[in-house]
Amino acid sequence: MGESAATVDVTIWDWLPQAAQEVEHYLERLLAEAAISAHAVDARAKKIESFQEKCRRKQYTDPLQDVTDTVAVRIITYSLTDRDRAERLLVDRFQIAENHNPGAAKPQSRRGYDCSHLVVTGERAGVEPGWLIAGGRLAQYFDTFGGLEIQLRTVAAHSWAEFEHARRYKGQPYQAISDHDRATVDQLFGAASDARRALDELFVAIDRVLANPTAPSSPPAALEEAAPPSGDPAGPPTGRQTPVQPAPLRTYLAERFPDDGEASAKGMQFACELIDACGLSSIEALARALEGVDSDQVRRLMDTATAVTRVRRLDDTLLARFGEEYIAATGALGNVPRRSQQLEWRYDRLRGKLPVSNAGRKR
Template sequence: MHFIGVDLAWGASRPTGVAVLDAAGRLVHVAAHGTDDEIVAALTAYTRGDCLVGLDAPLVVLNRTGTRPAEAALSRDFARFEAGAHPANTGRPEFRDGTRGARLAERLGLDLDPGSSAPRRAIEVYPHPATVALFRLGRTLKYKNKPGRPVATLRAELGRLMDLLEGLEGATPRMRLRDHDGWRALRALVAGAERKSVLRQAEDQVDAVVCAYVALFTARRPEAVTAYGDVATGYIVTPTLPADQVPEPRKRRDPVQTAVQAYAAQQPALQEATDAFVTLVRSYLDDAGINYLTVTGRTKSVESFAAKAGRTVDGKRQYPRPLTQITDQIGVRVITYGHEDVAAVADLLADQLSVQGDRDMGQETASEGRFGYASRHLLVGIDPARSPGEREQRLVGRSASVQIRTVLQHAWAEFEHDIRYKGTIPEELAPDLDRRFTLAAGLLELADREFSQIRARLQAPAPRQRPEPDVNDPRISAQDLATFLAGQYTEAGWSRTDHYEWVCGLLLELGISSLDELAGLLASIDGAGINARMGYRYPPGAVRRLDDALLAVFGSRYLALHGNAHREAQLRSRLEKLRAVDPPARSTRAVVTGAGQEP
């Protein structure tokens, strides 16, 4: 006869643990499987003869809502040991069309009645109350992954459960695990686990061993088991809770764990807010025409929040109020090309958002006479007093930690973090590696300066050379426009490559197909007047300068261009600024009329 344990996943996408004991209680099989076909294939050889299968999954679920009578009855005994049952009802998608456990039992030809004397049966079991009763635990072992439980705790608790199971070699009935290669492999996997995902691989199989032993215990000691519920409404079979067993007194609630649980509950909303902040920052940069490489975001993981919330300094908690004091729950990172772009981005965000904190980590490092980590860190939020628009309104009350750094600073920071925090540095190598990291930081700072000098040299006034037009393409090329604008707006920063291409399309819609036409148009405009009306509090990019000049000249006609359809609201707001005082023109062609002028 075989006694089989199945820690059945409620969904087919997650692994299912399977364990098999022979009639003498020896472990003969332990593994994880996925689909129903795989599970059936693994169990067929063991279920052909007499068998009892313990399935950790609902077998009979008929109630539309709430809990089954069996779950309510079991919870009355075991909830004080933190081993109450989870509710199962047909309102849940996984039980709407019957249960996965019953379908598997049917395919294997197993009787589901716990009171049956059939030689081939299956029963519903539940590892948590079983381990509480078998090992007289005051509370359940905390090896399940929950918010606030670090890997070390999960590993230790799962290891303790495995110790207890091995101890059943001297129990009645006995179970022998140590001689099985698969069990020894699980022990090694758990002992060396550094990630929760690794522990999860072992956890399902260890639970399956518990289920197999409950099946063995039920067959050998039926007088010592309790069947909660019945086959008509659903049941759970478990070793009987000893009458004299009492729960372990509740510990005082850990404030860090409380904060971590609260953070885990709100993380989905934070992820949505992170995406919104990324979109908002990117739109600000695009609207300002500032050159950047990437804008990315990340929501702090529950594990990272838990680690930070638990930090102590001199024995005192560093964050007594983690939910409000840990300010990088929402993170945004802007990677730029040059140093001047970092400053431009910071100025832009200060103009558009409320800056609650500003640290220049590179400046702090330099002030200490060192080379090393360099990045501008802003803590920003939405200021309700500024009458936030639709994009900002949904983020009122949220804050985001924004890192701004050059691509070279980013490369150094990522590599240094990867080596120091993800690798192990032998103590004897630490001084040499510190020196090498410092040397690399100094070289990259020099490279950043050289890139800035190259840009400045390219933007310096130079004799204008008009390229020969391509007779087959009526558009001004993006490269030619970039060169032209660098000379036209020498104090402006470069814009993104795709922005030059985009504005070339707008020029074509306006009928401007040569740099000579564009130069003549811009010559008639009072650029200083436009700058004064726009009130830039950040250095706008070259494309933004051209964009505002075209808006000043063409007015409503510019708004109506197909290429501007996605930003009409922003352009209207800018047009109102341009119309607020006398027009910035040195000739009538630059007057803002609302209808627009022909170039």
């Protein structure tokens, strides 16, 4: 028999805020790796008073296992496309105990709520190690509690939900007005929901145009000048040829991306695999292949707020240089679920926006 709310160890609440901070940073990194720029990623730890009140109201017999939002996270994206992408990332990364949209069960007259609710119980077996801090509070949370809730919704859906929560769900005036007026308010909320759905669809349409712009009738002159001979992405070999190995590659990446973080030994080995998949046989060939790519512009277009490693910067720069061919060549490399799909998402941010207008300039 589990313990009651009254007997739960209250010292747990001393470290819950740290668990919330760790999961927030974890999810920010996960979204950044997939080039998903969220409007907000906010985690919170439930206050002990709220936890105890919920246990009394629900009459839970095993509170630590039954309350699955003791730590909860809300991810707010700009578009439905990014919301769905984020949800797929979570499903690939975590063990999922629940995944539903409470709004789907509401009657038509109360339509409008649109938010994916996931309860995760830990990382899935086989995911890339090192993301969950060993001995950290998030790992302790997964060992102690029955789940952690993650909500995903768009900016438009969030605005509707916050207003509805304040005016109708928790609003005292709504309870005080007549049945006729409440029916009117319900109709207006339904109309607002329809407008919100239309706004979400328009945002998706805008993203599609931005991701697939009309191709120019002819390539910019600078791009033509920068393009190496067909079939030889790095051009003919000249001078010294430094083999693509972790040590010299680490030096090259430190020079090209001085402001970004060092990669792990495993990350450097992955970088060597990426370069080999591009048919580049030396550090010099790599440098020549990337001469016409402005890595700073690539970073801005990726629009990720979190810090990334130099290997991630290299990955993005190679993607900018070789495009769809790079996705086909490297999409199956590494222990990264749906890497090919993630590369497609990231390439959507670059497609049509990177004429090599500064050929020969090294970054």
